[in-house]
Amino acid sequence: MKPGNRQKRILQGSTDLAVLKPFRYSAAGGAYDLQFSRWLADFSPWHLLLLMLAACLWPGIVLAQSGYTTAQAMDALWRWLPFLVSKGFLLNLIVSFLTMLIGTLAGVLLGLGQISPLRPLARLCWFLTQLFRNSPWLVLLFIVMLSFPFEITIGDTVYPIPDWIKAVFGLALPIMANISEIVRGAIQSVPTGQWEAAESLAYTRQQTLWLVILPQCFKRMIPPWMNWYAILTMATPLISLLGVEEIVTLSRQAMEAEDNHPELLVPFFGFALVIFFAYCYPIARYTLRLEKRFAVKG
Amino acid sequence: MTDTGWTPDQPLVSIRDVHKSFGELEVLKGVSLDVMKGEVICVIGPSGSGKSTLIRCVNALNPINSGSILVEGQEVNDPHLDKLELRKKVGMVFQQYNLFPHKTALENIMMAPLKVLKQPREEVEERSRALIKRVNLVGKENNYPGELSGGQQQRVAIARSLAMDPDVMLFDEVTAALDPETVNEVLLAIKDLAQRGMTCILVTHEMGFAREVADHIYFTDRGIIVEHGPPATFFSDAKDPRTKEFLSQIL
Incomplete structure (x- = not known):
């Protein structure tokens, strides 16, 4: 075996972390990289509900002697719920929107940079993409x-x-890098014949890109883009570690206000789980539907 | 456009001793040929003999390693070549059509004159509709490439290239990917073009067609031209044993 081949095989085969591999599209234009959406969309909502009910009973049985019942805990949750949603989860959503907006704009630029004919620029953009794509989110946030x-x-x-604005920029870095890969992958999945045909008709590189190539890859970028939006939304509670008052931070504050009864843990954090699930599950389902539709049309 | 001193009595395309390698594989080993204005030449030969590479070099899709290609006196093998100016003069049609799938047939044809040549829309549309008629596709203007047969797509591709009003057309095995029943409609469109005096360089496997339309036939094998001549003599008294063998297999 030639050394080049071996190195290539090692590069491609030595990792199971999908994120370390270059982003790929299938020949039909679909994206391979939608594991998160597939996993989430495969969930049955009833499973989660059953799990919740079972979990609610658990502390009630174990800690029955404390005198604080699960019913009281659920009652507390009910009182705090409007506050948790309107002050907490809403901030998670705002952070996710803004992060996605900034991450997408920067990611598109970085992705276009990756395919630039200027070699140094392309290398730099590739490097930045790999750096932020493969760094732990929490480290970037800090x-x-x-x-x-x-x-x-x-x-x-x-x-x-405010801290939450800084958190937006921290989260936007890995999003930017992943969008950059989506853009690069989509552009490179367009057959070279399209470039050659446009070149032969005396299109400039810019014209080829904007009039011929990008309109063709726009559709195939949407499912992976939505996939990353769902991942990002699920990741927004990370910023509670930095003191941003989003849903997890507020849940902890609410439980403290309710005297930190252990029975509160499952209802409060369980509610956070449910609300994230309720928000991201339809997105995942829709992502897969779009993926199927675009892949068939090609 | 720079003045090259070219006059129509000189070859429109002049290829001299062109060498081209892909890595260590040398596909063109010194090819020379001339194409006069209004001439139709066919390049035939076994697969991998470098004929497609040769015509892709003419519009600078592939850079050459050495030699000279002059198009209307303009040197293609020149690092300062204005590729856009060259490609406005040289049209190309591909084996795989390469129509833009997100645009209708008419839009495919109109796009380059509008965006590249910046011509006024009414004029472009009028010309494009006339071209649609010429390639016999009236009624298909608003169809997307995916809704057309291979032969129809290839005729749109020919019209798309003609819309730029080129001086020479390159055809790279344009019928090789087609179903047999649609080959003829594409060949008819090319024949019509040839009869109107368009300078054409065709790479083809259609021997009957080459015999019918070509003014001159070149036979390439392993990167060189082994034999050439007008169709009348080329097919009947081929001298080179490789040409004879190739022709005996095909005809």
């Missing part, structure tokens, strides 16, 4: 949180930067 100023001064006015 770096951004601690290195960004907590306020900026423009003219005479001092603008404070």
